[in-house]
Amino acid sequence: MTLLDGKVAIVTGSARGIGRATAELLSQQGAKVLINDLDGDAAEQTANEISGDTLVFVGDLTREGVPDKLVQRVIDEWGQVDILVNNAGYTLDAPIHKMSDAWFQRMLDIHSIVPFRMCRAVAPHMREPAKEDAARGARYSARSSASPPSPARWATLGRRTTPRASPPWSG
Ligand SMILES: NC(=O)c1ccc[n+]([C@@H]2O[C@H](COP(=O)([O-])OP(=O)(O)OC[C@H]3O[C@@H](n4cnc5c(N)ncnc54)[C@H](O)[C@@H]3O)[C@@H](O)[C@H]2O)c1
Numbered sequence: 001m002t003l004l005d006g007k008v009a010i011v012t013g014s015a016r017g018i019g020r021a022t023a024e025l026l027s028q029q030g031a032k033v034l035i036n037d038l039d040g041d042a043a044e045q046t047a048n049e050i051s052g053d054t055l056v057f058v059g060d061l062t063r064e065g066v067p068d069k070l071v072q073r074v075i076d077e078w079g080q081v082d083i084l085v086n087n088a089g090y091t092l093d094a095p096i097h098k099m100s101d102a103w104f105q106r107m108l109d110i111h112s113i114v115p116f117r118m119c120r121a122v123a124p125h126m127r128e129p130a131k132e133d134a135a136r137g138a139r140y141s142a143r144s145s146a147s148p149p150s151p152a153r154w155a156t157l158g159r160r161t162t163p164r165a166s167p168p169w170s171g
Pocket of ligand 1: 039
């Protein structure tokens with residue numbers, strides 16, 4: 001039994017470098033891992049060299065719709081996603097007076113827009129606990145003659161509240 005048994009992870013840009021090392025670590029801990037990269041050959045090689053369940057999705061995440069397709073591939077194969085590592089990226093470096101709009105935009109795309117789109121694509125699949133809370137709310141109201149708690153109250157139920165220390169001026 002390892003820490004991430006039964007979990008599913010996506011690591012973008014994981015054919016090499018930090019992404020590959022992250023994918024290896026997640027796999028060692030028991031997670032199934034989707035390997036994504038622009039470079040299909042390197043992605044296949046990485047997936048073959050990692051022991052454990054892997055899936056390869058070759059694609060440029062800056063292209064519209066590709067993040068959604070990647071997540072759908074994971075759901076079709078494994079039915080869940082628990083971990084997202086937004087790793088894909090690169091540095092296009094230049095002194096500011098030589099940095100073109102196109103280069104700067106490419107860095108914004110891969111480091112800001114892509115992570116946003118990936119988070120948006122996985123979010124519905126990571127929100128199952130919220131559905132369980134809603135089901136608990138329905139069970140509560142069926143059992144109790146009292147009104148069920150408001151949504152804001154539900155949000156606080158189950159959280160532990162650490163008592164505040166008395167302020168020094170309270171005597
Ligand atoms: N190495 C560093 O010192 C360092 C420092 C700070 C931040 N980072 C960031 O960490 C991340 C990983 O860095 P690394 O050094 O391992 O880089 P790397 O170049 O070794 O690996 C990045 C991988 O991302 C893939 N990739 C790039 N654009 C992609 C796209 N549009 N769609 C899918 N895959 C794409 C590349 O093909 C490559 O395999 C990057 O986001 C980088 O900006 C690295």
